[in-house]
Amino acid sequence: MARVRTVHGTAVSPGLSIGPVHVVRAKADAVPTWSVSEGDVAAEIERLKAAVVSASEELGRRQKLVALQSSEREAQIFAVHRMILQDPGAVRDVEATIRTERINAETAVNNLIQRLERTLRGMEGNSVRSYSADLADPWRDVLAALMHVGDGKLITTVGKVIVAAATLTPQVVTAIERERLLGVVAEAGGRFSHAAVLARAFGVPCVVGLPGLLGRLEQGMTITLDGGRGTVELRPDDEQISAFNERRSRLAERRQALAEQAAAPARTPDGADLGVLVNVESLHDLDIFDLGLTDGVGLLRTEFLYMERPQFPSEDEQYRMYRRVVERMAPRPVTLRTLDIGGDKRLPYFQTPKEENPALGWRGLRVSLEWQDLLRVQLRAALRAGCGYDLRLMLPMVSSLEEVFATRRIFDGVRASLLEQGWEVDRDVPVGIMVEVPSILFCIDEILKHVDFLSVGTNDLVQYLLAVDRDNPWVSKLYEPQHPAVLRALALVGDAARRAGKPCSVCGDMADDPAIALLLLGMGYTSVSVAPYFLPEIKFAVRKTTIVQARALVVEALAQTSVEGVKQVLNACRDRLHSV
Numbered sequence: 235m236a237r238v239r240t241v242h243g244t245a246v247s248p249g250l251s252i253g254p255v256h257v258v259r260a261k262a263d264a265v266p267t268w269s270v271s272e273g274d275v276a277a278e279i280e281r282l283k284a285a286v287v288s289a290s291e292e293l294g295r296r297q298k299l300v301a302l303q304s305s306e307r308e309a310q311i312f313a314v315h316r317m318i319l320q321d322p323g324a325v326r327d328v329e330a331t332i333r334t335e336r337i338n339a340e341t342a343v344n345n346l347i348q349r350l351e352r353t354l355r356g357m358e359g360n361s362v363r364s365y366s367a368d369l370a371d372p373w374r375d376v377l378a379a380l381m382h383v384g385d386g387k388l389i390t391t392v393g394k395v396i397v398a399a400a401t402l403t404p405q406v407v408t409a410i411e412r413e414r415l416l417g418v419v420a421e422a423g424g425r426f427s428h429a430a431v432l433a434r435a436f437g438v439p440c441v442v443g444l445p446g447l448l449g450r451l452e453q454g455m456t457i458t459l460d461g462g463r464g465t466v467e468l469r470p471d472d473e474q475i476s477a478f479n480e481r482r483s484r485l486a487e488r489r490q491a492l493a494e495q496a497a498a499p500a501r502t503p504d505g506a507d508l509g510v511l512v513n514v515e516s517l518h519d520l521d522i523f524d525l526g527l528t529d530g531v532g533l534l535r536t537e538f539l540y541m542e543r544p545q546f547p548s549e550d551e552q553y554r555m556y557r558r559v560v561e562r563m564a565p566r567p568v569t570l571r572t573l574d575i576g577g578d579k580r581l582p583y584f585q586t587p588k589e590e591n592p593a594l595g596w597r598g599l600r601v602s603l604e605w606q607d608l609l610r611v612q613l614r615a616a617l618r619a620g621c622g623y624d625l626r627l628m629l630p631m632v633s634s635l636e637e638v639f640a641t642r643r644i645f646d647g648v649r650a651s652l653l654e655q656g657w658e659v660d661r662d663v664p665v666g667i668m669v670e671v672p673s674i675l676f677c678i679d680e681i682l683k684h685v686d687f688l689s690v691g692t693n694d695l696v697q698y699l700l701a702v703d704r705d706n707p708w709v710s711k712l713y714e715p716q717h718p719a720v721l722r723a724l725a726l727v728g729d730a731a732r733r734a735g736k737p738c739s740v741c742g743d744m745a746d747d748p749a750i751a752l753l754l755l756g757m758g759y760t761s762v763s764v765a766p767y768f769l770p771e772i773k774f775a776v777r778k779t780t781i782v783q784a785r786a787l788v789v790e791a792l793a794q795t796s797v798e799g800v801k802q803v804l805n806a807c808r809d810r811l812h813s814v
């Protein structure tokens with residue numbers, strides 16, 4: 235019987251791709267396994283040897299450190315570990331496994347560790363056992379070195395590839411230049427994780443939730459990827475390739491037709507407008523994007539600009555970055571979100587504590603309010619860059635009114651000191667907050683008295699409302715933006731903003747679904763902000779729907795008490811949009 239070659243996973247970022255796969259050795263909890271072709275065996279053995287050298291060097295460093303901080307005697311254990319790695323017998327053993335079984339070095343080393351551990355379990359006596367444990371330990375260092383080799387570095391292979399990894403992380407999505415990245419597949423990952431956000435921002439098809447995939451891949455083998463349906467075909471035959479290419483050209487035609495109409499505003503036939511803005515993660519986005527299509531930048535994720543650098547950007551560097559964005563977008567607005575690090579968004583040069591529960595930890599505005607100098611430098615740069623432009627400031631992860639007051643005080647101080655130093659600064663710079671923490675829902679009217687606008691960060695709001703970590707693949711099935719509670723929270727925010735007469739947007743990724751965008755329009759939201767890829771579809775949907783229909787959709791959706799019920803209502807809307 236032929237092996238099933240189409241595998242089904244979770245759709246993360248839409249689009250169709252075909253090309254050679256490249257498995258990245260990204261850091262992951264599980265040891266990734268893949269097959270190595272005959273021609274790649276020598277390179278795999280070289281990789282093993284490099285990892286042995288790197289692990290030995292690391293052991294040497296640890297030996298010196300322990301000798302310095304403790305005693306030579308305690309440091310001796312690392313010398314023993316290094317000697318174990320110098321034993322040519324064990325290295326030859328692992329080499330032979332790679333050659334005969336044609337598997338990657340990680341798996342071959344892991345097999346050796348397991349063999350050593352089995353031997354250990356069968357031994358009598360504590361001292362023999364601990365010696366045996368020492369035999370396996372240095373190989374764990376080699377395994378760690380292997381799994382970090384290439385982590386975060388660019389893939390050096392030539393040509394365009396579909397990147398495959400054990401876990402979807404920001405490093406995986408950025409493991410190769412964007413021009414060469416055809417798509418991303420991963421055994422595990424969250425649909426609304428930051429890595430997923432990046433894949434959508436890049437307009438790169440991505441599928442996750444494919445357990446055991448890496449074991450079925452070989453470096454360089456052809457696969458197809460359907461990021462909308464969440465499917466991957468392994469080694470497609472000629473017939474599958476031509477059917478796939480046909481679908482790809484039909485999709486390209488539809489997108490082209492939509493793009494041609496996308497410059498017109500998103501106005502319903504009965505005259506209601508929805509602003510459609512874009513989320514920007516990198517200055518590079520500005521160069522490749524057709525600005526005529528958007529109403530502005532609804533979310534500038536400044537932390538990604540920090541991540542692209544080897545150290546904190548200075549005030550002048552930040553000034554230049556922000557200035558480039560406002561100049562390029564003028565006269566459209568740019569909503570600059572202050573630094574939002576924490577969780578899986580880390581700065582390599584900024585040591586943050588290792589937390590048990592990072593989603594509930596030291597992140598977003600909490601960091602800025604504790605390290606106020608960071609915030610001050612960012613605000614100075616932003617206010618200088620935005621002078622004379624439509625710049626708005628937005629605060630991430632706000633959980634109380636006090637935090638708004640504290641940030642306002644810092645903002646006023648920064649503004650006053652800039653004026654004192656002779657800088658020109660705009661008189662009224664709107665300051666808004668992201669609605670991401672559920673506590674805000676219950677003091678929304680008071681908050682609205684003290685901010686100029688709201689933008690709902692549904693990626694985080696859903697995780698906190700449903701208590702489902704957006705980055706944890708074990709619970710990704712429970713992460714459900716179409717939950718009735720999420721819809722009710724959105725309606726509550728939209729209502730409050732309308733009553734207060736303040737602009738209100740959604741910049742979380744659920745707004746990239748045209749049916750959701752219509753729902754938000756019906757709820758009174760004034761805009762949505764999405765990755766550029768989704769903009770033409772959303773504008774099309776708004777032009778094909780009256781505000782009366784959008785409000786009726788809200789009534790019907792809010793009457794549902796189950797995820798299934800909400801899905802049925804929204805699917806009927808999606809079907810209607812496909813048929814017009």
Ligand code: PEP
Nearest residue numbers: 691692693694741742743
């Ligand atoms: C969100 O949480 O929805 C959001 C837009 O912010 P981020 O995805 O950067 O956390």
Ligand code: MG
Nearest residue numbers: 670691693694
């Ligand atoms: Mg967020």
